[in-house]
Amino acid sequence: MSERVDVSRTRIGDPFVLKIEELSGQNLLACYQCGKCSAGCPAVSEMDILPNQIIRYAQLGLTDELIRSKSIWVCASCLTCNARCPKGINIAEVIEALRQIQLRRRNDHIDIGKVKDPEMEELPPIALISSFRKFTS
Ligand code: SF4
Ligand code: SF4
Structure with a gap:
């Protein structure tokens, strides 16, 4: 059975989501989930949440899932995803923002x-x- 996800305006406008956008400089809502970022990522085999899913989770304010994800540490910052995104979203910067949020909490990897x-x-x-x-x- 799939897990229920609570989606609400409050969650989408969560300070955590706004912080990701502020640190990364990206508009998360521009993503339309085409999946091209994940299709070109060389690290997906080691990821628990794929790059397009990271953006989707961030859009939905799924904070805990993002913070727990090992994908943000697996990302090699190769920027392939950025180059492939038809919407000009810099996914690597979003992932870097998630790492920064964790590191600023002194949660070293x-x-x-x-x-x-x-x-x-x-x-x-x-x-x-x-x-x-x-x-x-
Ligand atoms: S920057 Fe990270 S998420 Fe993007 S393609 Fe490279 S390894 Fe994958
Ligand atoms: S390539 Fe861009 S628009 Fe497509 S899923 Fe990835 S972030 Fe979203």
């Missing part, structure tokens, strides 16, 4: 203190540094 010494030695330094910059506050 990576705990630097928990990265083990062998991993530190094996992983390329550039990968570690870029991950720390992108996934920690």
Whole structure:
């Protein structure tokens, strides 16, 4: 049985939704769910919510689902979705805004203190540094 989703004006006008639009500079309601962003995304196999669904969830104010999603951390910021969107929506910026909201709450995706010494030695330094910059506050 599919889960019931509560959609209301209040939810769509939620401060969380407005914050996403403010940080990303994107008009979420411009999306008409063509799916071209997800069709070209190289990371969808690892995502629990696809890029077009992220936009849809944001339109509907599904805050908890977005915050819990691992997709916002899986996104590689390759910008393919931006290039493919016929409505000119920068989906990657929306996802970056969701990461920023989490990081500003000090909900780091990576705990630097928990990265083990062998991993530190094996992983390329550039990968570690870029991950720390992108996934920690
Ligand atoms: S920027 Fe992120 S969501 Fe967009 S195509 Fe690249 S990996 Fe996928
Ligand atoms: S490509 Fe653009 S209009 Fe199409 S689903 Fe993605 S965000 Fe929406």
